[in-house]
Amino acid sequence: MSPGGSVAVGLRDETVDGDWRRVHPASPFVRGWVALAAVGYFFGRDAFERVLQGREFVDPTLNSRAPWLLAGGAVLLLLTVGGFILSWYFTRFQVAEGYVRVNTGFLFKQQRQARLDRVQAIDIVQPLLARIFGLAELKFEVADAGESAVRLAYLPVDQAKQLRATILARAAGVVSGPEAAGEEMPEAPEHVVLSVPPGRLIGSLLLSEQTVGILLGAAAVVGVSVLMDNQAIFLALIPAVLGIGAAYWSSFNKGYNFTAAISPDGIRLRYGLLDTQAQTLPPGRIQALMVAQPPIWRIFGWYRMHVNVAGYGAAGTEGAGRTMLLPVGLKADVMRMMSLVLPDPGVDDPGKVFTAGLTGLARGARSAVPSEDGFVVTPRRARLLAPLGWRRNGFFATRTALLIRSGRWWRTLVVVPHQRTQSMALHQGPLARRFRVADLVLHTTAGPVSPRVFQAGVEQAVALFDHQAARAREARKRQTSEQWLAQVAPQAPEVAAAVKSQPQSSPSLQQQEDRQDG
Amino acid sequence: MPTAAIDPPGVQWLRVSPKYVTVRLVEWAIGNLVLLVILSLPLLFVLLGWWRWPPLWLAITVPAVMLGLALWRLVLIPRQVRAIGYAERDDDLLIRRGIFFQRTMVVPYGRMQYVDVAVGPVERSLGLCTLKLHTASAGTHAHLPGLPAEEGARLREQLSARGEARLAGL
Known part of the structure; x- marks a missing residue:
């Protein structure tokens, strides 16, 4: 990101006139339905509790209190609705001259502008209620931690799609200059590359690490209750069961109907059962990629993929859920996604190399460097440090990316394109020094993927450390989105x-x- | 200081100012003495007879172990400071640190988002400063403490200029 900065928050006067637009009038109600629901809940709960206790539905003393209640409710409702209308009136946005600007706020005004050519990703989100009204939220990410740079909530779906196409086209430089300001871009055509059938999604959830943990927990609880001869412990589990159910539901709701498509704008991901999302990742914005396979998934040959994208932020922040590139897929799906994210793998036989990265295991007897599948693995002398993983932990540098594989049981393959490498560090503790190995850590933007080469031989690690800097420099000069x-x-x-x-x-x-x- | 095994070959390390030991000593004193005093309070109370618990041996052991660890860290400080090094190469900056847990880091100039120079009260009195490099990755965490002020300023200008020349997007 240039020192010019992509998000400037300030109170500058409106520098560019014209074409300021407002979001859909219904949007504060869609966004604020929780507030309305809270008002309803507050008044409804009282009546509900009385019904539960077997008394009459309406409070017998209501007559005396009715005017006060009505007046209070009216004032509350008026304040809420008035706030909604004001917030709608003062929210305006504009796409012009290479910037998207959003003005919000009534008492505390905020003007925010983001440079279009700094867009890292753009999402269209439709929560259930917005979907009923045919509305959608547009999220615009720049390289920043966590929070979305610009959120427009809500626009009619067609308008949101139109705006996305316009922003992406301008970001790609297809349209520039004021003469095209009023012109609307046609939406880029797209081609569906893969989709995840619901059956496989359910299967993947049932066989995930989460399920194993739950089964172990349940076994422990049953064991304890048998030992202590106490049935009350099951009652304490009810909240846990509800929580687990909610977690499964949200995973299912999120992963349902997952499809990936390519368009000139980038990779487009759509998913969601009740709340639907459409993400667009412009080409070359993926900083790092991870393919993982929990042990049980091996039976079916399933994998999942996550990516680091600047702007989506680290785990636990708002954007964390959007880092999923593939919730569950077969090896063919993984390869297809890989070919979108990394169109030029930089090796002559990518299938063989990626297969070696996903499932490969160096032969133990000879510690050839590199091993027969091309990956440089932990030297045999350090096998005590990683008794299971030493034949698996390894790296392979192609002309365009660094492949890092690790994990004998929890198999992972991390791919970092050379031109996305930020900085690197070699780590060596006392034990590692004793075995003459070192770890190489690649630093990327915040996200679920943290690339680390485990226990590489010192000579190989230092050589990689040295060469990688040069490769990254070369790759930055070469890559273009046209390719x-x-x-x-x-x-x-x-x-x-x-x-x-x-x-x-x-x-x-x-x-x-x-x-x-x- | 011999070059450690994980350093790239042929790198001439520049070392930070030996005066940085003083900064580390002050930090050590503040951190450890406060902790030691707090941990010694039970011993005092037990000796005065105000507290029945913990037993005397425990009340002695805890601060004693802490004292031992603190002294060990104190002994290491000069070596740790000597282990900090940096080297400017054509396209990147190398930073190394650590004796037991060594870390060698490379930050390409084109990847630097901005460069900070920070000065604390103790550092200021000794004419030192800390240089902090920031890339788009939070994991970078490249701090270079104990630079003489003029060297810090020179490095900052140098790095900014080189970063500008090789500026890259994400």
Whole structure:
């Protein structure tokens, strides 16, 4: 990110006139339905409790209190609705001159602007209630920690899609300059690459680590209750069961109907049962990628994929749920996603290399460097440090990315494109020094993936450390997003055709990417 | 100071100012003495007979162990300071630290988002400063303490200029 900064929060006067728009009038109600529900709950609970206790529905003393109650309720309702209307009136947004600007606030005004060419990802979110009204929220991410840079809630779905297309087109440099300000961009065509059937999703949830933990916990509880001859302990489990059910439900709700598609804008992910989301990741915005396989999933050959994207933030923040690239998929799905994210794997036989990364295990007898599948694994002398994983822990540097595999039981493969490497560190503790090994940590933006080469031999680790810096430098100069589309084109002919029909896009795309990465 | 095994070959490390030992000593004294005093309070109360619990041996052992650890850390400070090093290369900055747990880090100039120079009260009286490099990754955490003020200023200007020249997006 340039020192110019992408998000400037200030109270500058409106520098650009014209084309300020408002969000949909119903949006404060959709957003604030919780407040309305709370008012309803507050008054309803009283009556409900009386019914439960077997008394009459209406409080017998109500007559004397009615005027006060009505007046109080009216004032509360008026304040809420008035606040909604004011907040709607003072929220305005504009897309112009390479910036998206949003003004909010009535007493405390806030003007925020974000540079379009700094967009890292753009999402369309539809919570259930918004979906009923045909509304959608647009989220716009720049490289920042956690919080979305710009959120527009809510717009009619068509308008949201239109705006997304406009922003992405401008971000890619297809349209620039004020002469095209009023012109609306057609939505980019897309080609569905893969989808996750619901059956597999349910299966993956039932066989996840979470389930194993629950079964162990349940066994422990049953054991304790048998030993102590006490049945009351089961009552204490009710909240836990509810919580677990909610966790499964939210995973299912989130992963349902997961589809991935490619379009000239980038990779488009759609998912959700009640609340639907459509994420768009522009090409080359993925900082690091992880393919993981819990032990039980091995029976079915399932994998899951997560990514680090600047702006989505670290685990536990608002954007954390959006780092999922594939909730569950077969190896073929993983390979297909990999080919979208990393169109040029930089090796002659990518299938073989990635298979080795996913499932490979070096032969124990000879400690050849590198081992027969190309991965440099922990030297045999350090096998006591990682008695299970030493044949698995390894790395492989292709021309475009560094592949790091680890875990004998919890298999993971981490891929970091060379041009996304931020900084690196070698770590060596006293024990590691004794066995002449070292760990190499790659630093990427905040997210679920933390690339680390475990227990590489000192010579190999130092060589990698030294070469990786040079590779990263070279790769930054080479990569352009134009190549990205050309390389995935064979999988999506109509998308490629659509781009060819807009010949002006290519040079400006190139220019754009040069400015970003050069 | 011999070059450790995990350092890249052919790197000439620049060392930080030996005066940084004083800063570390002050930090050590403040941190450990306060902790030691707090942990010794039970011993005092037991000796005065105000408290029946903990038993005397426990009341003695806890602060004694703490004292031992603190002294061990004290002995290590000069070596730790000598182990901090940095090297400017053509395209990146190398930073190393640690004796038992060694860490060698490389930060490409083009990846630096901004550079901070921080000065604490003790450092100021000794004419030292701390340089902090920030990349887009929170994991970078590249601190270079104990630089003489003019060296810190020079490095900051140098790094900013080189970063500007090699500026890259994410």
